[in-house]
Amino acid sequence: MKILVVESDRILGQTTQSVLEAQNHEVILKRDAQSALDILDNNMPDIIILELQLGLHNGVEFLYEVRSYPEWQHIPVIVYTLNARVLDERFGKALNQLGVAAVLYKPHTSAKNLTQAVGQLIPI
Amino acid sequence: MRQEDQTDTLFTALAEQLKTPLLQIARLSELSPTHDMARISVISEHALRLVDAYTQTQVQAQTKLLLEPLTSSSVLYDVANALQPFAKQYDYTIETDLRGKNVPVMAHRASLRLMLTLLGASIIEADNAAGSGHRYLILGTHRSAKGTIVGVFSNQVSLSQKALQLTRQLHGKAAQSVPSLGQAGGAGLAIADRLSEQLAAPLRAYRHQSLYGIGSLLLPSRQLQLVI
The missing domain is CATH 3.30.565.10 (Histidine kinase-like ATPase, C-terminal domain)
Structure with missing residues (x-):
C-alpha cells in the first residue's frame, strides 16, 4: 500500500515511516498540508495518515480540501494526532462527517496499534 | 489575569510542549528491540500519561463532560x-x-x-x-x-x-x-x-x-x- 503520512514533527514522522515500511508499505512523508496536497495531485496514495496540528494550514483544513475534490473523496484518512480535542465525542463526530476512517490519539496509540489500524483498511 | 490563572496557563503550555519529546522517546524506544529500551518505553509512556492527563483536566475544566x-x-x-x-x-x-x-x-x-x-x-x-x-x-x-x-x-x-x-x-x-x-x-x-x-x-x-x-x-x- 502507498501511504501518505502528513506529520509536522520530524522525529515522529520518521518513526511512523519506519513502522509502516517494516510492514512493507510504501511511505511518502510530508511535513505540511500544502506539500501533501501537491503529492495528491501527482502520486495518489491508498491511505492518508494525518496529524491535525500542522504548520500554516491545520489538518482539519487539509481534510476539507481533500474531501472537496471528487477524485480524492474515497481515500481513507486516519487521523493520528497529539491534539486532545479528538477525545471529545463531539469533535470525533465532526471528523467522522469528513469521512475519517479512524481517529487515533498519539499518547494512547502504540506503534503496534497504528499498524493494526492501517491493516484494517487494507482490502482483503 | 490572576497569578494563579497565569501559572495554570503556563503549565498547560509546558505540558503540551512536553508531550512531543516524551512521545518521541516512547516511540523510538518502542521500535528498539533491546530490553532496556523496552523499559525506557514504559517509563516514558507513564510520564506522557501524567502530562497528558494534566492537559486533559485543563481542557475538561472548560467544558461539561x-x-x-x-x-x-x-x-x-x-x-x-x-x-x-x-x-x-x-x-x-x-x-x-x-x-x-x-x-x-x-x-x-x-x-x-x-x-x-x-x-x-x-x-x-x-x-x-x-x-x-x-x-x-x-x-x-x-x-x-x-x-x-x-x-x-x-x-x-x-x-x-x-x-x-x-x-x-x-x-x-x-x-x-x-x-x-x-x-x-x-x-x-x-x-x-x-x-x-x-x-x-x-x-x-x-x-x-x-x-x-x-x-x-x-x-x-x-x-x-x-x-x-
Whole structure:
C-alpha cells in the first residue's frame, strides 16, 4: 500500500515511516498540508495518515480540501494526532462527517496499534 | 489575569510542549528491540500519561463532560491492560475483581479510565516507596446502597483517607505532597483527584472485601438497567 503520512514533527514522522515500511508499505512523508496536497495531485496514495496540528494550514483544513475534490473523496484518512480535542465525542463526530476512517490519539496509540489500524483498511 | 490563572496557563503550555519529546522517546524506544529500551518505553509512556492527563483536566475544566452509560468491568479491563507494563517494572501483578451484578453506571469513559490508571500507578509507587513485600494490585468494583464503587485496592494502607486529605491540603504547597509516595511528587494522585471531581464522583478511601484502596462512587444508569 502507498501511504501518505502528513506529520509536522520530524522525529515522529520518521518513526511512523519506519513502522509502516517494516510492514512493507510504501511511505511518502510530508511535513505540511500544502506539500501533501501537491503529492495528491501527482502520486495518489491508498491511505492518508494525518496529524491535525500542522504548520500554516491545520489538518482539519487539509481534510476539507481533500474531501472537496471528487477524485480524492474515497481515500481513507486516519487521523493520528497529539491534539486532545479528538477525545471529545463531539469533535470525533465532526471528523467522522469528513469521512475519517479512524481517529487515533498519539499518547494512547502504540506503534503496534497504528499498524493494526492501517491493516484494517487494507482490502482483503 | 490572576497569578494563579497565569501559572495554570503556563503549565498547560509546558505540558503540551512536553508531550512531543516524551512521545518521541516512547516511540523510538518502542521500535528498539533491546530490553532496556523496552523499559525506557514504559517509563516514558507513564510520564506522557501524567502530562497528558494534566492537559486533559485543563481542557475538561472548560467544558461539561458528556456522561454515558457504561459497565465498570469494561473500564477496569482497559485499565488493567494500560497498567500492566508499568506494574511489571515493579514486579506487580494486576488483577481484576468484579463483585455482584455488573450494573451499568453513568460516567465518562476516557476520564474514568485515566483516573483509575493514575490511581493504580500512584499506589504502586507508594507501596514501592514503603518497601512493602506484597506484589499485587486489585482493580475492583462492587455495589453499595448508593451505587457502584470502582477503585484500586491492595492489602496496604499506604493511600488512606488521611493520605488523600493530606494530598489535597499540600497540593501546590509542597514538593512532596503525599508523604507516603516517597520521592514521587504525588501529581498522579492530584490529577486523578481533579478528574474525579470533573466526573462528579470524588475520590475517597473504600474497603473492597478485606483490601484497602481508593475509588469513586458511580451512580447507576437507570436507562440501561431496564434493558440489561
